[in-house]
Amino acid sequence: MALIILAHPKFKTSLANKTIMEEVRKSKLQIETRDIHDLYPDYKIDVKAEQDALLRHHTIVFQYPIYWYNMPAILKLWFDSVFEYQFAYGSKGDKLKGKNFLPSFTVGAPESEYTTLGDHHFRIHEFCKSLEQTAYYAQMKYVDPVYFHGTSLVAGYTINDVKNKAKDQAKRLLRRLTELDNFATLHEVP
Template identity: 70%
Template sequence: MALIILGHPNYKNSFANRTVIEELQKWDLTIEIRNIHHLYPDYKIDIKAEQEALLKHQTIVFQYPFYWYNMPAILKLWFDEVFAYQFAYGSQGDKLKGKNFVPSFTVGSSEISYNVLGFQHFRVYEFCKNLEQTALFAQMNYIDPIYFHGTSLAAGYTETDIKNNAKEHARKLIKRLAELE
């Protein structure tokens, strides 16, 4: 059973992340989805509830849009508060040890823009080092991110293309979840 921590601050208007979640829900998967922006619109996270959800699952997927080379603020706050001392790290902080940490996100601009000669100057994986370190610090199994490019209407992508790519992303995520069971 997997836990999906959905960290999209404008989920109802999302083409990409909403399609990914809708596709996951169509499959016969045992998953729990926690839309943290919906649960905590005031950004007052129920730490105990979130930690209890983490404890019930072997695989935790973090689903979100790639914002400013990182995660949205609500998800960063969630990590800051939920991955607490003596829970996720510290002398007794081994509660997440051995669990799978799966980043799953959408990237607005093109793949070609994310390289040394592109206007982003770095590959997406280079922006994920903080995720990897967080997982390792919490003694979790870091699974390489699943993501796709071209999710921004402003960058010229169509709603149809975005949704089709999101469906393919969901299939990849489902395959990864099956491999981790």
């Protein structure tokens, strides 16, 4: 069973992330979802509840839209609060050791803008380095992210374009979760 930390400040009006989550919920996989913006609209994270949720699962998915080349503020606060000393790191901070860390996000602009000569100058993977280091520092297994470009209707994408891409991302995410679950089962990971 996987845990999805959903971090979308405007999830109710989202097109891409909402479609991804609708498709994931239709699957037969056992997945717990924690919509942290819905749980903590006041940004007062219940650290113990979040840590307990992390301890129940071997694979943790972080589902969110890219905001200014990063995660939404509530997810950053969630990491700052939940991945605390002696839980996620430190001499006794091995509670997440060996768990899978899987980013799943959406990007508004087209992929062509995420190149050296594009508007954003860097490939999307370069913006994930802090996530990768966070996983390594917490002794987790960083899994390459699942994502897609082109969620912005303002940029000319249609609702059908975005929904189809989101459904494809959900399929890729579910496939990845199944692979990770099968690997854990074969290797008897708790």
